[in-house]
Amino acid sequence: MRIPFIAGNWKMNLNNNEAIKFIQDMSFKFENRNNIKIAICPPFTSLRSAVIVVEDEIAKNEGFKIMVGAQNMYFEESGAYTGEVSPGMLKSLGIEYVIIGHSERRELFGETDESVNNKIKAALKHEIKPILCVGETLKIREEGNAVSYTLNQIRKDLKDISKSEVSSLTIAYEPIWAIGTGKNATPQDANEMCKAIRGEIRKIYDNGISENLIIQYGGSVKPSNIKELMAMPDIDGALVGGASIKVDDFLAIINY
Ligand code: 13P
Secondary structure, eight states: OOOOEEEEEOOSOOOHHHHHHHHHHHHHHOOOOTTOEEEEEOOHHHHHHHHHHHHHHHHHOTTOOOEEEESOOOSSSSSSOTTOOOHHHHHHHTOOEEEESOHHHHHHSOOOHHHHHHHHHHHHHTTOEEEEEEOOOHHHHHTTOHHHHHHHHHHHHTTTOOHHHHTTOEEEEOOGGGTTSSOOOOHHHHHHHHHHHHHHHHHHSOHHHHHHOEEEEESSOOTTTHHHHHTSTTOOEEEESGGGGSHHHHHHHHTO
16 A cells, blocks of 8 residues: 655745745644655755754644655765765754655756766665656657656666665656646656556566555646546655645645
8 A cells, every 4th residue: 555645846945934934834724634645845955944843843733744855965975075965964954855866956967877876875875765756858758768768767776776775765757848837747648657667666676666666746736636646546646846835735735
């Protein structure tokens, strides 16, 4: 039984004060849903505050239950890597999840499958659960190569990661052409890819791991399309961008 998992990727939005206000507001308006996992992934500058304010709100409001993730990290433990943040640093803040290999990082900041693979290994070593993002460009989809491209990313990104390590992984299928465009993949197309990803995980690992793997869809998820996406058998959750920085929209998505 896979528990649905909805995560908000705030990207480079909301400063520290806005992050605190967001969490307090979310807690105030929160309706208890026991059968769902929820995470928010603020920028690095708000992570410490987010963890503290979430703990405060959980202490005050029994029904409130969300987790905090980061949007990126480096794979080395420490050293001369100006501007980077290590997995140990995130762990010491109480961070539970980290988004790895988002297409914006791959496209704008030169992330490769090799660096993504190193980051996943480093996160797992520190018991931070990675949310691995994969997905194709519009050109690749139009050429008919979306599935082969995305599965190839998966094979490279999970190279040499063992069965025992991979169980805490979440995969987010985010077609690049659907991110921030308002154009979501149809639930059928998104499900087809999520099913293919599950099949690939079965091939690399085994049936048990693939059946338990949480696969999210991401790309223009909003209150109006979440329900039909979540109704698909191989879509277990969503990685939400724009709609995750508005409390009411994010709550509407969680309460789909
Ligand atoms: P949007 O929901 O804004 O399309 O962003 C999706 C995304 O990139 C989540 O990681």
